[in-house]
Amino acid sequence: MNLGWVKLHRKLSDNKLWTSEPFTRGQAWVDMLILANHKEDFFYVRGNRVTVQRGQLGWSQLGLSKRWSWSRGKIKRFLNELETDQQIVQQNNFISSLITIVNYEQYQGDGQQMIQQTDSRRTADGQQTDTNKNVKNVKNEKNDKKEDKDSAPVKRFIKPSLEDVTAYCKERKNSIDPETFIAKCESNGWTVGKFQAPMKNWKSTIVTWEKNAKKDTGRTFI
Secondary structure: OOOOOOEEEEHHHHHHHOOOOOHHHHHHHHHHHHHOOOOOOEEEEEEEEEEEEOOOOOOOHHHHHHHHHHHHHHHHHHHHHHHHHHEEEEEEOOOOOOEOOHHHHHOOOHHEEEHHHHHHHHHHHHEEEOOOOOOOOOOHHOOOOOOOOOOOOOOOOOOHHHHHHHHHHHOOOOOOOOHHHHHHHHHOOOOEEOOOOOOOOHHHHHHHHHHHHHOOOOOOOO
């Protein structure tokens, strides 16, 4: 049995190489650990609030199949196998799908546990870093300062709140339902287009919804 830590930042999944080709089974398992919430949160589906606990994924099989470039059948077989092996628990209903990582704390324990398992040369860095922070929701100013000065600055995408989307839709005077917009984006992993590229500007996506709605009344697309 292997002990100790290999630190993988959630920022890894933002790299184009991570989703450039169909996932392996091992990569899919690591991706589930990356996608799992590090703290309790929620999202809305058709007006229903869905709470996602620490160690859970609020992803549907359709969303994962697009992200991993797998068929729906392969996704279903893989998740069922993990559940049989008692590595995950699936909760499906007519509103949402939740996946719970069993023994999540063994993979993403608190910072103190990690410090105790690393050598003294990594202690200082470990005390300053919370490996459970989701970089999609947090601005990491320290890492920005350490980046190569010759590198072009990269603007980090931050998910909008329901209030942000509501205010923008009101400003544009459109008929888009903010809760539906956020739920759809959550299910797609905040990606856009045929090739599921990471979303860079949610306001631009709303404008796209508006254009698509004019072309095909009653339907919205990302």
